[in-house]
Amino acid sequence: MISRREFLRLGLAASAGIGLSAFAARAYSGKGRTPRWVFLVDTYKCVGCGLCVRACKLENEIPYEVNATRTWVERYVVKKDGVVVADAPLGARDGFTRNDPQGIIVPDADIAKAFFVPKLCNQCTNPPCVQVCPVGATYQSPDGVVLVDRTWCIGCGYCIMACPYGMRFFHPLYKTAEKCNFCYHRLSAGMKPACVDACPFGARLIGDMKDENDPVANIIRTERVTVLKEEFGTKPNVYYLNYDSVIR
Amino acid sequence: MKGHVLRPLYVVLALVALTFAARAFVVPPDFGAHEKGYMYGWYRKGNEAEWKAFKVKHQTRSYCEGCHTEEYSLIMKSPHGIINCENCHGPARDHPEAPLKLGIDKSRALCLRCHGYLPYKSTGREMIKGISPEEHNPDVECVSCHSPHNPLGGLS
Numbered sequence: 001m002i003s004r005r006e007f008l009r010l011g012l013a014a015s016a017g018i019g020l021s022a023f024a025a026r027a028y029s030g031k032g033r034t035p036r037w038v039f040l041v042d043t044y045k046c047v048g049c050g051l052c053v054r055a056c057k058l059e060n061e062i063p064y065e066v067n068a069t070r071t072w073v074e075r076y077v078v079k080k081d082g083v084v085v086a087d088a089p090l091g092a093r094d095g096f097t098r099n100d101p102q103g104i105i106v107p108d109a110d111i112a113k114a115f116f117v118p119k120l121c122n123q124c125t126n127p128p129c130v131q132v133c134p135v136g137a138t139y140q141s142p143d144g145v146v147l148v149d150r151t152w153c154i155g156c157g158y159c160i161m162a163c164p165y166g167m168r169f170f171h172p173l174y175k176t177a178e179k180c181n182f183c184y185h186r187l188s189a190g191m192k193p194a195c196v197d198a199c200p201f202g203a204r205l206i207g208d209m210k211d212e213n214d215p216v217a218n219i220i221r222t223e224r225v226t227v228l229k230e231e232f233g234t235k236p237n238v239y240y241l242n243y244d245s246v247i248r
Numbered sequence: 249m250k251g252h253v254l255r256p257l258y259v260v261l262a263l264v265a266l267t268f269a270a271r272a273f274v275v276p277p278d279f280g281a282h283e284k285g286y287m288y289g290w291y292r293k294g295n296e297a298e299w300k301a302f303k304v305k306h307q308t309r310s311y312c313e314g315c316h317t318e319e320y321s322l323i324m325k326s327p328h329g330i331i332n333c334e335n336c337h338g339p340a341r342d343h344p345e346a347p348l349k350l351g352i353d354k355s356r357a358l359c360l361r362c363h364g365y366l367p368y369k370s371t372g373r374e375m376i377k378g379i380s381p382e383e384h385n386p387d388v389e390c391v392s393c394h395s396p397h398n399p400l401g402g403l404s
Contacts (some may be wrong), residue, residue, distance in 0.1 A: 047373040049361035051335050058339050059305050076370075095361030097381065099368075114368035130288050139291035141285040149295040185302035195304050200330040200362075201372055 035208040044242040045203035048116040050095035056197030070180040071120040077101045121180035123234030129159035164232045305339035323397040359390045
């Protein structure tokens with residue numbers, strides 16, 4: 001028979017042991033944990049040079065001369081009469097060098113505001129493109145990046161239709177669905193996406209939302225940020241600073 | 249039951265069995281529902297490793313710094329220090345093994361990406377010195393007067 005004193009002593013020791021091991025397991029899993037990649041775009045910093053688009057196409061082997069790209073930069077020129085002129089010739093591969101949105105020369109005095117908006121895959125938490133794939137060729141990797149299995153894709157194009165952001169396209173050579181994957185090969189190698197490295201102005205930043213000390217994740221947590229087309233319920237993971245309601 | 253009733257049923261059963269047998273061969277063993285569940289994680293696990301093995305082309309400036317120390321320290325002192333080497337010199341890949349030499353993009357178009365004047369006041373473009381490409385020495389390469397590594401170092 002166990003005494004009351006003994007029982008309490010053992011019970012206390014056991015519960016302390018369980019608590020400690022749970023804490024240790026949590027701390028340990030924190031070391032080798034999977035990240036949750038997030039992206040932050042500051043539209044104020046973007047100057048429309050398009051070096052990100054160029055780097056992306058070269059890095060990810062998207063034929064340079066073809067008008068198809070994983071990331072692009074849009075230009076919005078809002079005129080004083082309220083008319084919005086927007087364009088992204090060749091996805092801004094060659095940057096914006098003239099004040100000619102859609103080929104129209106807008107006089108300096110007519111411009112109320114004008115800015116550039118880099119776009120890329122939102123790596124949605126609820127990706128509609130993945131839901132519609134009939135063969136399991138596109139999927140969300142454990143760290144939240146949506147990838148396409150080129151050997152598995154049948155080229156039906158459902159995902160291209162499903163994306164509310166018009167992000168996806170057919171790869172001109174492989175004829176399979178193609179999309180931005182935050183340069184998954186670079187992230188895996190401990191590097192940043194090619195567009196982030198190529199941007200001289202820090203308009204594009206990558207972070208890990210699961211890291212409490214990540215500076216980019218902290219901007220998203222503490223500053224006023226926007227996601228695109230929130231009403232679709234896709235829960236995007238690309239956040240925008242200095243957003244404007246004319247952005248589509 | 250009569251044979252002519254059951255016979256088509258056997259055919260159907262054989263077809264179903266054949267489908268399952270073929271599936272066992274065609275579908276790789278790592279295909280199925282993974283971490284993100286059926287809706288978002290129904291895929292071939294091996295594809296993750298295939299993407300991770302994709303070739304890195306842009307090695308970033310820290311890769312250049314080791315050998316091209318002089319050029320590196322020069323540009324890092326200038327406002328152009330924010331521009332990664334590979335934006336003008338092209339992706340390094342496995343340089344110096346392959347390619348042996350990197351090309352340099354000396355075109356006006358490259359400089360104009362930032363230095364073509366645009367009257368867009370609510371962007372960082374406004375902070376950059378811009379030119380009108382048609383008026384500012386239209387037939388001359390920028391680098392024949394301006395040094396990209398030391399843009400404030402005077403004209404040559």
